[in-house]
Amino acid sequence: MERREHSMTWKKKWDYAFYKGTKLQKQIVKDILNHFPELDVSDVVSAPECANGADIQLSDKAKELFPYQIEAKNQNRMKEVYKVFKQAISHGDDTPVAIIKRDDEEALLIMKPEIFYKLVANQRKENK
Numbered sequence: 001m002e003r004r005e006h007s008m009t010w011k012k013k014w015d016y017a018f019y020k021g022t023k024l025q026k027q028i029v030k031d032i033l034n035h036f037p038e039l040d041v042s043d044v045v046s047a048p049e050c051a052n053g054a055d056i057q058l059s060d061k062a063k064e065l066f067p068y069q070i071e072a073k074n075q076n077r078m079k080e081v082y083k084v085f086k087q088a089i090s091h092g093d094d095t096p097v098a099i100i101k102r103d104d105e106e107a108l109l110i111m112k113p114e115i116f117y118k119l120v121a122n123q124r125k126e127n128k
Contacts, residue, residue: 035117
């Protein structure tokens with residue numbers, strides 16, 4: 001019996017995962033820069049793949065405006081999280097937010113990134 005080759009080699013799978021992760025990180029950088037026009041491209045940088053620390057590296061100036069550590073994951077394994085969020089969307093016209101929790105873990109809040117960026121930017125404006 002002849003062995004069938006897998007449709008995608010490990011290298012291709014890794015390259016594709018790298019591409020998806022890099023694409024998401026670049027989008028996050030773009031979104032932060034759009035919501036905080038006082039920052040420039042040197043203030044918000046996508047970290048190299050497999051680098052230690054946050055996936056989005058922030059300058060001191062950026063950390064003053066946006067004091068968050070971002071870990072970006074572009075994976076299909078999080079299907080249940082999306083089901084919960086879609087359920088929150090289905091409840092009406094207000095801004096959807098989902099809160100999830102596993103046993104022995106802290107609860108997590110899920111919202112669309114653009115809503116989060118707006119909340120942070122508006123809070124900064126109100127605190128001035």
